[in-house]
Amino acid sequence: VSLVVDRIGLLVTNDPTIGDGPLGVRRDAAVVIDGEHVVEIADAGTIAADERIDADGRCVIPGFVDSHTHLVFAGDRGDEFAARMAGAPYAAGGIRTTVDATRAASDDELIDLASMRRREAARAGITALEIKSGYGLTAHDEARCLRIGRWFTNDTTFLGAHVVPPEFDGRADDYVTHLRDVMLPAAAPHARWVDAFCERGAFDADQCRAVIRAGQALGLGGRLHANQLGHGPGVALAVELGCASADHCTYLDDDDIAALAGSDTVATFLPATDFSTRQPYPDARRVIDAGASVAIATNCNPGSSYTTSMSLCIALAVRDLRMTPDEALLATTSGGARALRRTDVGHLGVGARADLVVLDAPSYTHLVYRPGVPLVAMTLVGGLALA
């Protein structure tokens, strides 16, 4: 075997067949890796390998799976954020500021900016992630942003239905037709997923349904931005269309929760967004207690959540969404994987990708207990140390 991460004080595998509870916890353990994959979970100090990483009694968790990001963009909206903190409301229209800057940026600039953010995410323990387009909003610029996203992940998402671009002002239906007939065919070869922003000020349920169905007809999986800024039809639509995930879920009524619980659609919470837009937090407790699958993602984007800190998201999920530390850790690892319909990441069972994080802490509970402290000591992606 090529590598052993040894002397792990507390190992979270997310595999109940390997250890205790839903987190599959083992004490005094070692993760045995060959190439890019986990080949064994062993007792500490029992395995010889070409290379050895000494965890020195610290906690090791599966790498975070960030199922919702918008990493490919140019420009800065710090002033808009400051104005919002001073009392201005968040509105979907701010996206156009980023569209202008992204269209004006060269491929090299966009690649450099996304690379910088991807490295930052790796330092935060994110080992797999999804990346959306949605700041190009022309066939050329959407395909360009997705091609750049593919440098970093196969989980790229066409989000042409992010906001109506200025060229189609007041003509949302015409834009949806153009998106379906011209943009989607150009974008689909570079994407695995199709997404739409179902919200007042963005796209209504019929428009979103047309976009997601057209993407599904080309082989893309569906996902939806739903119920972020108020109650609405987004969550019900995501379930109706068999989407892998309904993202945000900040405003849910009883029917939404029942629909999620009776479906394979993951409710993905983005608590750093509610934090950065000074919105109420979703009632995750009711969603979990109803039996729905949940995930937590960063939604890293320049307007409503410019963070790659999954630790912050976990701290908010526990403090303000009333999740337990165990639930929050599961939601950021195996939950994220489920929201991307992946089984190779989000756990450390035999055969999983060797994506893991060594924490500078004896337990993952410290991610909540020590808010704001950078506790990621090392990130391994496919068996390679990144930070």
Ligand SMILES: [Zn+2]
């Ligand atoms: Zn988003």
